Amino acid sequence: MNDLLPHGLDDFLAEAGWTGAVVEPLVGDASFRRYFRLRAADGSTAMLMDAPPPQEDPRPFLHVAGWLAEHGMRAPRILAARPDQGLVLLEDFGDARMRDWLDDHGGHEQAVYAAAIDALVALHAQPAGPFAPYDMAVYQREAGLFTEWYCPAMGLSVDEDGWRTAWDAVLHPLLPRQTDPVTVLRDYHAENIMLLDPAGPDGGAQGVIDFQDALVGHRAYDLVSLLQDARRDVPVELESAMLDRYCAATGAGDDFRADYARLGAQRNAKIVGIFARLWKRDGKARYLAFIPRVWDALERDLQHPALAPVAAWFAANVPQEIRDTQGGELQ
Known part of the structure; x- marks a missing residue:
């Protein structure tokens, strides 16, 4: 499992306050992006987006998410981000697609x-x-x-x-x-x-x-x-x-x-x-x-x-x- 996780993830999660969280892979989409659900010991959850450069760049996502949040559209809150590494920690919207x-x-x-x-x-x-x-x-x-x-x-x-x-x-x-x-x-x-x-x-x-x-x-x-x-x-x-x-x-x-x-x-x-x-x-x-x-x-x-x-x-x-x-x- 560790071989499948994004490079530098442990440091990123430690900085974001999610050290020790269980990381569960989720089904991806048609792009190179990958998604994981984090589960902390207290039961809280978050979503991890892995948008690896050079194929992906999370900056447009962060830009649009910020604008939508400011204008009344319910987009996931950004909890932490390292755009250069393609790592973004997001509010978990659950599984009810x-x-x-x-x-x-x-x-x-x-x-x-x-x-x-x-x-x-x-x-x-x-x-x-x-x-x-x-x-x-x-x-x-x-x-x-x-x-x-x-x-x-x-x-x-x-x-x-x-x-x-x-x-x-x-x-x-x-x-x-x-x-x-x-x-x-x-x-x-x-x-x-x-x-x-x-x-x-x-x-x-x-x-x-x-x-x-x-x-x-x-x-x-x-x-x-x-x-x-x-x-x-x-x-x-x-x-x-x-x-x-x-x-x-x-x-x-x-x-x-x-x-x-x-x-x-x-x-x-x-x-x-x-x-x-x-x-x-x-x-x-x-x-x-x-x-x-x-x-x-x-x-x-x-x-x-x-x-x-x-x-x-x-x-x-x-x-x-x-x-x-x-x-x-x-x-």
Whole structure:
């Protein structure tokens, strides 16, 4: 076990006041980060993030966590940090992840999602954070993951210039609506929302994790992350009801709904590319099982008139048999 622990951990824990704590490894995510739960003799717990350089840098996480805490979003408190070593000691939010909890408490789904929507409404009422812009260059770079990784994995030779041109046409209309931007967490979904008081009504208060890639951009993006979740089935009726809830609270209209479809298609195309990359480059085949769910949401987004140029590209470049099998079998 000691061989698996981060280098310099004993000194770090001693400085943080956690000498002698039991260190339990936890399941990691799609990055190089690792997580451990610490258990002290008095029963208190904390979370240890190991974000080893040069592959990882915890400074963005610390930066965003501090801003969120100052602006009403429930992020884990930072108990200690050595960024140069990639070590961060965090408040323990427990094990009640929204996705897993709802698997066992499906009757609370409407209320739990409503609380997550209301948290976004509150976040979007705040001034945008001091983060980089979610601009066209970022949108295009992300969408490009589809043609860079998924298409070759499927043995497809596609029109990459036409892909970029189609996305320019689809995304340019939403850019003026980013002139009053909000903080975009980018991975706001049921695996990254923790229920802090699961014994409370409808799962109690919620906290967020995995927000280190936050940018400043469009209000619809995090709604897409939540309601077109790659890792959990969200009924279409629930998606529609929660989108209505957000629009009613913010006064968003038809342009917003069109932008929701635009960013839904962009995000879902990106995720399909990322999951293909995780398999081909990183040997993480388990993410392939999520592609049919993402592909299904992508197809629904493509039906919106705002996606006509991208829908035409798919019709010309991705054979119907692949689309009919919700993304097909990767090679």
